[in-house]
Amino acid sequence: MQSESLNLFDEEPNESKSGVSERPFVVGKVSAVFFSSPDSFYKVLLVKVSETNIDWHEDEIVVTGSFADIKEEQAYRFVGKTVTHPKYGTQFQAINYENATPTTKEGLIAYLAGDEFKGVGQKTAEKIVALLGTDAIDKIIQDTSVLQPLHLKKEIAANLIAKLKENNGMEQIIIGLNGYGFGSQLAASIYNHYRQDTLEVLHKNPYQLIEDIDGIGFKKADQIAETLGIEFDAPARIDGAILTALSDLSRENGDTYTDASALLKATLALLEGSRNQAIDPQKVADELLNLAKLGKVVGEEKRIYLKRLFEAEWQIAEHIKRLQDAHESHSFKQPEIQHAIDFAQKQFRITYDDSQREALLKAMQAKLFLLTGGPGTGKTTIINGIVKAFASLNELSLDVNDYHDTPFPILLAAPTGRAAKRMSEVTGLPASTIHRMLGLTGRETNPDQETKDLDGGLLIVDEMSMVDTALFSTLVRAIPDHMKVILVGDKDQLPSVGAGQIFNDLLKSEMIPKIELTKIYRQDDESSIVPLAHAIKEGHLPDDFTQNQKDRSFIACAPNQVDSVITQVVKKAEQKGFTSQDIQVLAPMYRGIAGIDRLNESLQKILNPKKSARTKEVEFRGQHFRIGDKVLQLVNVPENNVFNGDMGIVKGIILAKDKGNTDKQDKLVIDFDENEVAYTRKDWLQITLAYCTSIHKSQGSEFKMVILPMVQQYARMLQRNLLYTAVSRAESLLILLGDQTAFERCVNNLAVNRKTTLTQRLITVISGQTTVNKVQATKEELSQETETPVSQPKQEVHVPDNELTIQKVLNKEIDPMIGMQGITPASFMKA
Numbered sequence: 005m006q007s008e009s010l011n012l013f014d015e016e017p018n019e020s021k022s023g024v025s026e027r028p029f030v031v032g033k034v035s036a037v038f039f040s041s042p043d044s045f046y047k048v049l050l051v052k053v054s055e056t057n058i059d060w061h062e063d064e065i066v067v068t069g070s071f072a073d074i075k076e077e078q079a080y081r082f083v084g085k086t087v088t089h090p091k092y093g094t095q096f097q098a099i100n101y102e103n104a105t106p107t108t109k110e111g112l113i114a115y116l117a118g119d120e121f122k123g124v125g126q127k128t129a130e131k132i133v134a135l136l137g138t139d140a141i142d143k144i145i146q147d148t149s150v151l152q153p154l155h156l157k158k159e160i161a162a163n164l165i166a167k168l169k170e171n172n173g174m175e176q177i178i179i180g181l182n183g184y185g186f187g188s189q190l191a192a193s194i195y196n197h198y199r200q201d202t203l204e205v206l207h208k209n210p211y212q213l214i215e216d217i218d219g220i221g222f223k224k225a226d227q228i229a230e231t232l233g234i235e236f237d238a239p240a241r242i243d244g245a246i247l248t249a250l251s252d253l254s255r256e257n258g259d260t261y262t263d264a265s266a267l268l269k270a271t272l273a274l275l276e277g278s279r280n281q282a283i284d285p286q287k288v289a290d291e292l293l294n295l296a297k298l299g300k301v302v303g304e305e306k307r308i309y310l311k312r313l314f315e316a317e318w319q320i321a322e323h324i325k326r327l328q329d330a331h332e333s334h335s336f337k338q339p340e341i342q343h344a345i346d347f348a349q350k351q352f353r354i355t356y357d358d359s360q361r362e363a364l365l366k367a368m369q370a371k372l373f374l375l376t377g378g379p380g381t382g383k384t385t386i387i388n389g390i391v392k393a394f395a396s397l398n399e400l401s402l403d404v405n406d407y408h409d410t411p412f413p414i415l416l417a418a419p420t421g422r423a424a425k426r427m428s429e430v431t432g433l434p435a436s437t438i439h440r441m442l443g444l445t446g447r448e449t450n451p452d453q454e455t456k457d458l459d460g461g462l463l464i465v466d467e468m469s470m471v472d473t474a475l476f477s478t479l480v481r482a483i484p485d486h487m488k489v490i491l492v493g494d495k496d497q498l499p500s501v502g503a504g505q506i507f508n509d510l511l512k513s514e515m516i517p518k519i520e521l522t523k524i525y526r527q528d529d530e531s532s533i534v535p536l537a538h539a540i541k542e543g544h545l546p547d548d549f550t551q552n553q554k555d556r557s558f559i560a561c562a563p564n565q566v567d568s569v570i571t572q573v574v575k576k577a578e579q580k581g582f583t584s585q586d587i588q589v590l591a592p593m594y595r596g597i598a599g600i601d602r603l604n605e606s607l608q609k610i611l612n613p614k615k616s617a618r619t620k621e622v623e624f625r626g627q628h629f630r631i632g633d634k635v636l637q638l639v640n641v642p643e644n645n646v647f648n649g650d651m652g653i654v655k656g657i658i659l660a661k662d663k664g665n666t667d668k669q670d671k672l673v674i675d676f677d678e679n680e681v682a683y684t685r686k687d688w689l690q691i692t693l694a695y696c697t698s699i700h701k702s703q704g705s706e707f708k709m710v711i712l713p714m715v716q717q718y719a720r721m722l723q724r725n726l727l728y729t730a731v732s733r734a735e736s737l738l739i740l741l742g743d744q745t746a747f748e749r750c751v752n753n754l755a756v757n758r759k760t761t762l763t764q765r766l767i768t769v770i771s772g773q774t775t776v777n778k779v780q781a782t783k784e785e786l787s788q789e790t791e792t793p794v795s796q797p798k799q800e801v802h803v804p805d806n807e808l809t810i811q812k813v814l815n816k817e818i819d820p821m822i823g824m825q826g827i828t829p830a831s832f833m834k835a
């Protein structure tokens with residue numbers, strides 16, 4: 005059974021005895037499978053060597069690599085290289101393998117007569133081999149009718165064929181994937197996605213993998229394509245590059261669409277960067293048009309969208325309209341609501357000011373309501389008021405113990421675990437992450453992913469500024485008609501990491517009732533942090549910026565001093581009784597002398613030093629983890645109840661060599677608020693040291709003491725919403741340091757608005773007003789339009805050659821309806 009394996013290996017082949025160069029190989033029976041990864045094809049095998057061309061004089065060798073279902077006592081031929089593992093010594097690292105059994109008649113008979121093939125005994129096996137020879141298996145797989153002359157019982161033949169196909173099918177695929185140089189993890193993702201069609205998809209269009217598999221970029225797909233002989237200007241290659249460029253641009257800039265010239269530039273950079281061959285821009289323009297026809301991208305006016313983001317914006321608008329048009333289970337008259345607000349006031353012993361009262365009234369009257377405000381303006385106070393008033397109007401108990409068999413009727417959610425936890429603390433009610441509430445893992449790639457049905461009368465989502473287009477479209481889709489929805493956030497904070505600026509767009513549309521709270525309450529308690537945050541928001545630094553206050557100070561220093569100044573501040577704070585949990589250093593960038601990586605290294609030395617040579621520690625990608633380290637979770641893993649942005653403490657380190665560690669793997673045990681999670685090495689990518697974290701990752705969290713360096717080296721990161729977000733993370737102490745001009749640069753640099761069209765969609769769908777030429781045309785109008793395309797206004801500006809080509813396409817050929825034939829906004833409604 006020969007496998008197809010392509011030569012993507014970079015190792016030097018060995019010179020064989022015959023003088024023909026041969027790759028290092030080991031042939032032998034597998035005597036034990038030491039380790040088999042549960043979620044990839046990675047395995048560690050012990051192989052009894054029968055033949056090899058490497059310098060090896062022992063009977064057995066450990067072979068590692070990516071293998072399908074390996075059977076003990078079967079022989080395989082492994083191709084790869086020898087490596088020396090620091091702990092386990094010399095091993096053979098297989099890059100590929102093939103089944104070496106059975107090559108002899110006897111071997112094949114014994115194999116077919118084995119337990120696996122029910123009903124096939126020694127006699128039948130002999131007959132099969134006598135008829136079909138030693139390549140019987142290949143013959144049967146290729147054409148099952150070759151078995152007919154043997155008149156086997158129907159079930160026996162069917163089982164034999166199915167088993168052979170199953171064994172060999174998967175094996176062939178893994179062998180094929182190995183041949184393309186995929187690691188075991190990626191091979192598992194690819195196999196799980198395409199199953200038996202894996203190699204067919206890969207051979208037909210390797211660029212398809214970029215769209216379907218996380219972790220496969222253009223370069224990797226292009227490498228495979230090149231080995232398959234796909235030409236540098238093949239349409240599939242250009243399509244792959246356009247789609248990658250479009251998605252990269254939206255990820256880098258947070259935009260939901262891009263323009264032709266940026267897309268063309270990025271596409272050409274990918275194409276020419278990967279194979280160093282010039283491409284005619286007209287070809288890219290032609291393919292863009294083709295992708296639009298196929299519905300993979302959508303062109304509208306001068307905007308080019310990835311289909312999923314285009315649809316997501318429409319879906320959001322349509323679902324918001326659906327929710328606004330529907331009625332709540334019970335609606336209440338104004339005096340009843342006022343009464344409920346008075347009741348809440350009494351309960352909380354507070355007097356709401358006029359705008360807070362208005363917020364409460366509107367929230368209770370509207371089906372959907374937006375609440376925004378800076379720190380300390382009373383957002384949480386209003387959330388509490390809404391919950392109380394809603395419960396009293398609907399005569400609901402707020403005691404969770406009263407709900408045994410029915411779900412709690414008020415849903416509270418936030419985008420991060422920490423924000424959800426805070427929400428739960430301040431309301432005294434259960435709150436969860438949006439992902440968990442929807443039953444999502446956060447790793448979904450399908451935009452139409454099914455979610456849990458939401459149940460209840462009221463949904464409040466906090467920290468809305470962090471919610472991106474993809475998540476929000478999934479969320480609104482899941483909200484039932486009768487549910488009241490309150491979206492709360494601070495519009496001036498950093499926008500979401502993913503594409504879009506949902507909360508800002510919702511506010512800007514003027515289509516949804518909203519209130520902005522501006523009166524600062526926390527100021528009364530002499531805090532100077534909250535007024536600083538508000539001054540930054542308004543675009544200036546207060547006069548006393550550099551003067552030390554009770555709760556805030558500024559230390560001027562050069563970039564190369566940032567590290568040592570922070571270390572000194574932290575040492576002092578520690579002496580004063582602050583723990584590493586209380587102190588949080590925030591910085592905008594990972595790299596550089598004042599970057600997060602460097603600061604984490606220094607902070608770890610102070611807050612959790614290596615006490616002696618015997619201190620247990622593990623190393624991963626340049627970071628050392630010790631017991632007691634503060635770490636940050638970087639991705640959502642709902643199975644373990646840990647989410648992106650959660651902070652934990654390393655509670656245990658279990659080494660592979662430790663006695664009693666049965667699975668022989670290094671493990672870190674991390675405690676997230678009494679939820680202990682074990683991470684094996686392959687999961688360590690999910691965590692990082694967290695003494696210093698990025699400002700983006702700190703969103704939705706607050707810390708007792710925040711230390712914030714700002715230096716000119718942070719360059720393009722120096723933006724107002726970044727500084728504002730960082731400053732408003734501090735609960736009671738804020739230490740600013742660095743270059744005053746860098747702080748000034750932040751406040752003067754209003755972040756550029758992201759390119760999105762949600763506001764337009766909302767206006768179009770809700771008010772029926774047309775803001776975009778064609779998007780709300782009816783189906784009939786659309787079909788007419790496609791016959792007589794509307795030409796776009798000519799561009800007067802001078803554009804370079806490349807851009808001219810694509811502009812030409814945009815102006816003449818891509819009419820606004822591309823990708824929308826037969827589609828109305830209602831088509832984006834997913835029930």
Ligand SMILES: Nc1ncnc2c1ncn2[C@@H]1O[C@H](COP(=O)(O)OP(=O)(O)OP(=O)(O)O)[C@@H](O)[C@H]1O
Pocket residue numbers: 354355356357360377378379380381382383384385386525526
């Ligand atoms: N009308 C009011 N009268 C008196 N105190 C108030 C009033 N509104 C809010 N406060 C108080 O002001 C402080 C800040 O309010 P709250 O925590 O609700 O603001 P926030 O907008 O949620 O702030 P942050 O976003 O920083 O968490 C709280 O101590 C709260 O009790």
